[in-house]
Amino acid sequence: MNKNLLKRINVLSNEFKFNMCLIFCIIVHGSLVFFGGAFGVTPLMVFNIFSVTIYAVCLFLVRNHQRVVYYYAFLEIVAHSFVSVILVGHGFGFSMYFILLVPISYSMLHSIRVKRPILKATMVSGVSFVSYVVCYYISKIREPVYQSEELQNVAPYIYVANILFTFGTLMAFSVLFLLETEAAFGKLNEKNRELGTLANTDPLTGLYNRRTMSDQVKKMYRDFRDNKKTFSLIICDIDDFKHFNDTYGHDCGDVVLKSIAGNLSAHIRDKDYLCRWGGEEFLILLSDIEMDKAREIAERFRSSIERMEVSYNQWQLHISMTFGVACAAETESYSQMFKIADQRLYDGKKAGKNCVR
Numbered sequence: 001m002n003k004n005l006l007k008r009i010n011v012l013s014n015e016f017k018f019n020m021c022l023i024f025c026i027i028v029h030g031s032l033v034f035f036g037g038a039f040g041v042t043p044l045m046v047f048n049i050f051s052v053t054i055y056a057v058c059l060f061l062v063r064n065h066q067r068v069v070y071y072y073a074f075l076e077i078v079a080h081s082f083v084s085v086i087l088v089g090h091g092f093g094f095s096m097y098f099i100l101l102v103p104i105s106y107s108m109l110h111s112i113r114v115k116r117p118i119l120k121a122t123m124v125s126g127v128s129f130v131s132y133v134v135c136y137y138i139s140k141i142r143e144p145v146y147q148s149e150e151l152q153n154v155a156p157y158i159y160v161a162n163i164l165f166t167f168g169t170l171m172a173f174s175v176l177f178l179l180e181t182e183a184a185f186g187k188l189n190e191k192n193r194e195l196g197t198l199a200n201t202d203p204l205t206g207l208y209n210r211r212t213m214s215d216q217v218k219k220m221y222r223d224f225r226d227n228k229k230t231f232s233l234i235i236c237d238i239d240d241f242k243h244f245n246d247t248y249g250h251d252c253g254d255v256v257l258k259s260i261a262g263n264l265s266a267h268i269r270d271k272d273y274l275c276r277w278g279g280e281e282f283l284i285l286l287s288d289i290e291m292d293k294a295r296e297i298a299e300r301f302r303s304s305i306e307r308m309e310v311s312y313n314q315w316q317l318h319i320s321m322t323f324g325v326a327c328a329a330e331t332e333s334y335s336q337m338f339k340i341a342d343q344r345l346y347d348g349k350k351a352g353k354n355c356v357r
Contacts, residue, residue, distance in 0.1 A: 017111060017176065018062040018069060021104065025055045025073065028165060029080075039154070041146045044087050051076055066112045074124065077101060078131055082138075087146050090139030091155045093162035098132040100166050101125070103173055204254060205261035208275035213283055216273055220285060221334035232294030234284040235341040236301065236323045239353040241280035244317065252312045253280075256319060259310045267304060291327035298323040298356045306354065320354035 029051040036045030054076065058069045077097050084094035105124040109117040200212040208216070223229045238260060245253040257280065264282060268274050273285040284301075286294050302323055310317040324345030326337045344357035351357070 015063055015066075017108070018066055019059065020172070021073065021108075022055050022059050022062065022069070024165075024169060025076075026052055029055065035158070039146075039148070039151055041087055041151075043145075044084065047080065047083055051080060067114065070108050070112060074101060074105070078127070081131065081135060085135045085139055085144075087144060088151060089144035089147075089155075090136060091159060093159040093166075095132055095135040096162050096166045098128040098135070100169055101128040103170060107173055107177065202276040205258055205276050207261050207265070207282075208273060210275065210277055210283075213273060213275035213277070213285070216285060217334050217337070220287070221328060221337070224328040230288065230290060230328050232286045232289045232291060232325060232327045233337050233341050234286065234294065234298050234301075234323055234325050235277060235338075235345050236282050236284070236298070236321045237345055237349070238280040239320045239322055239349075248312060248315065248317075252317075255312050256310055256317065259308065260305065260319065260321070263304055263308055264301060267301060289327075291325065291330065294325050294327060295356055298325050302354065302356055322348040322353045323356040324348060325356065 029048040032048040033045050033052065036042065036048060054072065058072065062069050077100075081095050081097050084092065088094075102125045105128075106118070106121040109121045109124070114120055200208060202209045217233065220229075220231050224231060238256065241253065241256070244256050257276070260282065261274075261276065264274055264284065268284060269287075271287045275283050277283040284298075286297060289297065302321060305319055305321045308319060310319060322345055324341040324343065324347070326341035326344065328334075328337060331337045331340060348355045348357040
């Protein structure tokens with residue numbers, strides 16, 4: 001679904017749904033005012049004038065009194081259906097509004113966040129069903145108050161109009177339910193992606209975190225063992241990182257870490273992987289790269305970092321890093337790769353830092 005449409009649906013308010021229902025009710029009851037007046041059914045005309053007036057007032061109350069508006073609308077529809085059946089009979093289809101109350105009640109009671117909405121909507125549905133049966137029974141045991149040839153002639157048309165209104169409203173609520181469901185799933189998927197990002201990345205640098213990279217190393221080592229797809233691993237550490245924190249503060253250290261992350265990210269290939277391994281250490285996985293080539297790439301990383309200047313307040317900071325490289329071909333397990341790369345990093349530190357081992 002289009003993202004812009006999802007955003008519009010996300011802000012779709014309960015007020016909109018209530019307003020839609022109230023406007024539908026005003027249109028229907030307004031039409032019935034003319035129906036009652038044209039065919040001499042005065043009580044029906046008066047009842048619908050009252051209903052239109054109350055629904056119009058509800059339009060102004062709906063923002064802050066949705067629960068009151070819902071229950072009024074429910075009682076009005078029940079009363080109107082009974083009055084209509086008593087006055088003109090069952091054949092005009094007014095009792096079909098009881099059917100309409102069922103899906104609308106589940107939707108509305110959920111929207112206004114009443115306690116136990118499913119239970120209450122089910123109770124309302126039960127009342128609607130019983131009311132429908134009672135209306136039908138009343139129409140069978142007694143004649144309508146108003147009977148005329150004109151009413152009998154127009155009855156099929158009113159019945160069809162009520163069918164169209166009932167099904168049209170059901171379709172509108174079904175479409176609305178579908179859109180809201182898709183919007184809810186869209187929000188859920190977005191939250192899941194956010195949670196996945198938080199779980200897999202380092203919050204400071206935005207790089208993969210140690211857990212995610214460990215899993216990737218294991219996967220690549222299985223590919224190497226099964227399919228001979230070689231790869232290399234680089235562990236690199238910022239030289240004298242403690243100096244930046246002690247001299248300029250921890251905020252400066254964060255700026256240095258993010259600058260290093262940006263520099264390394266700009267130089268790796270799409271099929272390579274980069275993570276913040278911990279503290280001031282970074283780890284790089286180079287796919288399909290042998291040892292000699294991996295050392296060349298590490299040297300390019302080292303040279304790029306050495307030439308980089310990091311601005312912090314009024315200072316221009318110069319940074320260097322030491323790199324330890326290991327290749328899958330020289331190891332018997334992925335854990336041994338870590339040990340070899342880490343040992344070579346340690347050797348590089350001992351040898352004077354700012355180098356590749």
